[in-house]
Amino acid sequence: MNVYDSERMSDTVNKTHSLVSSPDNADAILLNTCHIREKAAEKVYSEIGKLADFKNKNKNLKIIVAGCVAQAEGKAMLQRQPIIDAIIGPQKYQELPDILSNKTNKRKIFLEFDEEEKFFKLGNSRKKSLISSFITIQEGCNKFCSFCVVPFTRGAEYSRSVNDVVEEARSLCQNGCKEIILLGQNVNAYHGNDSRNVQTNLAKLILELEKIKNLDRISYTTSHPRDMDEALIDLHASSKKLNPFLHLPVQSGSDTILKNMNRKYTSKEYLNIIDKIRKKVPNIALSSDFIVGFPGESRRDFKETLNLVKEVKFAHAYSFKYSKRIGTKANRIDCDISEKEKNERLQELQTLLKDQKKNFNLSFVGKEVDILLKGKGKKENQFRGATKWMQTVIFECKKSMVKSQLKLKVKDAFDNCLMGEIV
Ligand code: SAH
Ligand code: SF4
Numbered sequence: 001m002n003v004y005d006s007e008r009m010s011d012t013v014n015k016t017h018s019l020v021s022s023p024d025n026a027d028a029i030l031l032n033t034c035h036i037r038e039k040a041a042e043k044v045y046s047e048i049g050k051l052a053d054f055k056n057k058n059k060n061l062k063i064i065v066a067g068c069v070a071q072a073e074g075k076a077m078l079q080r081q082p083i084i085d086a087i088i089g090p091q092k093y094q095e096l097p098d099i100l101s102n103k104t105n106k107r108k109i110f111l112e113f114d115e116e117e118k119f120f121k122l123g124n125s126r127k128k129s130l131i132s133s134f135i136t137i138q139e140g141c142n143k144f145c146s147f148c149v150v151p152f153t154r155g156a157e158y159s160r161s162v163n164d165v166v167e168e169a170r171s172l173c174q175n176g177c178k179e180i181i182l183l184g185q186n187v188n189a190y191h192g193n194d195s196r197n198v199q200t201n202l203a204k205l206i207l208e209l210e211k212i213k214n215l216d217r218i219s220y221t222t223s224h225p226r227d228m229d230e231a232l233i234d235l236h237a238s239s240k241k242l243n244p245f246l247h248l249p250v251q252s253g254s255d256t257i258l259k260n261m262n263r264k265y266t267s268k269e270y271l272n273i274i275d276k277i278r279k280k281v282p283n284i285a286l287s288s289d290f291i292v293g294f295p296g297e298s299r300r301d302f303k304e305t306l307n308l309v310k311e312v313k314f315a316h317a318y319s320f321k322y323s324k325r326i327g328t329k330a331n332r333i334d335c336d337i338s339e340k341e342k343n344e345r346l347q348e349l350q351t352l353l354k355d356q357k358k359n360f361n362l363s364f365v366g367k368e369v370d371i372l373l374k375g376k377g378k379k380e381n382q383f384r385g386a387t388k389w390m391q392t393v394i395f396e397c398k399k400s401m402v403k404s405q406l407k408l409k410v411k412d413a414f415d416n417c418l419m420g421e422i423v
Contacts, residue, residue, distance in 0.1 A: 001183050002067060004134040006032045009066065009093050011127045013100055023054050028062040028100055035068035035153050037323040044069045048081050055083045064088065064099060068153035072327075074111050087111070090139075090154055094121035113155035115139055124167035129175035131372050131404050132217075132386065137165050137192065137205065138184030143224065145251075146262045146329035147291065147322060150185050159184075159192035162200060166208050169215065178372055178405065179217035179243075179386075180209065187220045188227040203231035210241045217372070217388055219243040222289075225250065225265045228273050237280035243388040244281050247316070248273070249289035253308030254301035257294050262329070267308055274312055285315035285360065285389040292349055293322040293342035295333040302345050309352055315360035315389065317353045321346050354415045361391060361413035368423055369393065373404045385420075393418040 009030065010019060020026050031047055034040040044065070055061050062085045065077060071089035078084055085107055086099045092110035094117060099108055126133070140155040141148075169180050182205075184190060190202040202220065209218055218241045225248055236242055248270075252258055255266045277284060290305060309317075321342045324331050364387075371385030377394050383402055385393045394417055395408055401422070408420030 001134075001136060001139075001185070002032050002034055004136050004183055005067070005090065005093060006030075007126075007128065007134075008122050009096050012094065012096050012122060014127055016097070017100060023051070026054070026061065028064060029054065030064045030066055030096075033065060033067035033069035035072050035149050035325075037320060038325070039323070041069050041073075045081075048084065052083055062086065062100065064096075066090070066093065066096075068149070071111055071153045072149065074109055078107060078109060089113075091115050091118050094118050113140075115155065115158040119160055119164065124164050125171045126168060126175075129172045129177045131176060132179040132181065132374065133172045133177045134181050134183050135165060135168050135172070136160075136183045137202075138187055138190045141185045141189075143186065143226075143264075144262060144329070146260060147294065147325065149325045149328060152327050154185055157186065157189060159190050161192045162194045162205055162208055165192065165205060166212070169209055169212055173212050173214040176404070178215065179219070180215060182206075182218070182220040184220075185222065186224050186227060188223040188229070188232060201229065201231060203229070203235045206235060206239065206242060210239065215241065217241060217243050219245055219390070221247045223248050225263075225270050225273055228277075233273075233277050233280060236277060236284065243390065244283055245285045245287065245315075245388070245390045246277060247287040247289075250308065251289060251291050252294065252297070252301065253305035254297070255304075257297055257301050260296060260330075260333075261291075261294060267304065271308070271311065283389075285391075286312060287316035287390075288312075288314055288318075290317065290319040290349060290353075291322050292319065292345040293335070293337045295322070295330055295335040295337075297322075297337060297345075302349075306349065306352060309349070309356070313359070314353060314356050315391075316357060319346060319349050319353060358413065358415040361415065361418055364391070364410045364418055365413050366410065368407055368409050369418075369420070371406055371408055371420070373402065373406065387418070391418050392416070393420045395420040395422065397422055 023029055033044045063083050064086045066088045070087045074087040087109045089111040091113045095110045138159045140157045141150045142157045144151050188202050191199050194200045250270050253267050369387045371393050374384045374386050377384050381396050407423045409423050410418050410420050412419040
């Protein structure tokens with residue numbers, strides 16, 4: 001979502017500013033920040049520290065901090081770092097043009113939750129379009145999982161209207177976009193209004209997007225198991241454009257831990273959803289997020305996570321060590337698990353997930369896949385593409401032969417990519 005937000009912020013100032021490749025030539029430097037885990041938040045302060053030299057050389061340089069760390073620590077940040085000129089929370093990006101045109105030295109701080117105004121002012125027309133582009137359709141969260149800062153940094157759940165999303169998608173597809181990835185902290189809780197001003201759901205929004213002729217692929221992320229309704233599951237079977245890919249974070253396989261996390265589902269309920277969707281789309285790539293070392297997680301709880309992973313067989317996954325976040329409910333629980341134990345659990349889980357990813361990818365060897373071109377590879381004449389199962393395929397090809405859409409034969413597979421050649 002921060003990638004999307006950065007694109008939209010740069011769109012808002014494209015009449016007066018353009019992107020430069022080095023901070024040496026910049027009139028303004030904007031840091032867009034993530035607060036989800038401690039490590040990401042810490043990085044921000046060391047990055048700001050590195051910018052002091054640029055400010056010393058150019059007194060007119062504006063340093064702006066945006067995103068969730070700005071939202072969570074804005075006021076303290078201004079005090080701690082005198083070189084910062086402005087702080088903008090995730091729902092105030094519409095203020096960027098004013099901040100950049102401000103000639104005074106007055107420091108500015110914008111932390112209100114104004115989603116409606118933000119999307120209204122950002123508009124639905126996109127200046128740049130990639131072959132695979134993001135659109136935020138939903139923001140914020142009302143679920144309050146006990147480990148998570150999102151409800152505090154992004155605010156309450158908000159959905160954009162169907163018309164706004166379709167208009168934005170059309171503007172992207174007029175300029176070469178072929179795949180749209182719908183974004184939301186809880187994307188399947190989407191409940192924007194349709195053209196008759198009636199609340200709708202994600203399945204209905206996707207059906208509207210499918211009508212866009214040039215659009216070939218649609219994906220959505222991140223979903224919550226509680227909002228995985230029948231209409232959405234059915235759509236995976238009937239839709240010609242929805243990618244056979246579902247990112248559905250489970251976090252843990254232990255019912256005790258899930259309860260303490262306030263996830264409001266059991267491992268059995270999660271497995272039932274997986275069962276239903278696999279019956280409809282047998283070749284679907286399933287993906288998930290995991291947290292190890294949540295306070296009170298016993299070795300037995302952790303084993304239950306491993307068992308769930310063994311049962312599902314994921315094609316893709318993200319896994320993290322639990323990170324204490326100020327303001328969350330779990331922050332008040334003492335964590336009794338040593339760092340060493342947390343590292344060992346993470347390692348064990350990641351080894352298993354890596355094997356599963358590799359097995360999923362190996363099942364494609366010998367098959368033909370359609371790819372969208374994503375960019376260059378590391379070597380000369382090497383390129384990267386993406387399948388509709390969201391795998392990266394590396395292939396070699398003369399520059400003059402490369403096209404934005406290609407059919408490749410898969411020759412080999414690893415845990416993080418496929419190797420292909422042009423058919
Ligand atoms: N809305 C999604 C997740 C959004 S946050 C959901 O409910 O599943 C993205 C991921 O970051 C989470 O799935 C979780 O695995 C991880 N995460 C969030 N807070 C964390 C914390 N305090 N420590 C470690 N990982 C965390
Ligand atoms: Fe955070 Fe997701 Fe839970 Fe919302 S549902 S609080 S975004 S982990």
